[in-house]
Amino acid sequence: GAVVSQHPSRVICKSGTSVKIECRSLDFQATTMFWYRQFPKKSLMLMATSNEGSKATYEQGVEKDKFLINHASLTLSTLTVTSAHPEDSSFYICSAREGGGYNEQFFGPGTRLTVL
């Protein structure tokens, strides 16, 4: 199957700082990328959907000024958590899809963010 990487895998930061998470599709062109967060023992929660070259579409309740998403190329999307707070501590997972909506999403390995 296709490979999606995320970097970093773990990050610890101080409250008030910004953290950038990268998501890359390694062997296919990701027309669409998705960003999820997952709290312990909870399911995935879609945060936003981004199409290459377009502004991201955020789900209701997700602050677009706090969670900045950039999908500048067909292989890279970034999520920046700005002015992080302890409640932003979570597991962030990206997934990528090539082409239309019926195509499978491939997941990255996830990034564990801890805000002190």
Place this chain on the structure above:
Amino acid sequence: GQNIDQPTEMTATEGAIVQINCTYQTSGFNGLFWYQQHAGEAPTFLSYNVLDGLEEKGRFSSFLSRSKGYSYLLLKELQMKDSASYLCAAFDSNYQLIWGAGTKLIIKP
């Protein structure tokens, strides 16, 4: 509203068979996925059903009934490494994935 229901937790014995059920209510339907997720890791794809019936893939099988809004994942010859959460997710009419909360499967020796 859109909703996916699956049991929170199940326990089974190594070598046995377990069936994890999932019911869904979505605005439109374009198929159902099962994913496996080990603790601290991202989900990995197991199966995709869009037509009624049973799809078999090694020790894992997935069933779909569109008329009943129902699916199950069947795991045979359970191994300790199968201990994980199993996520059911459905594509709605816009191909947006609607996720269930996952079923934590505990395998005992």
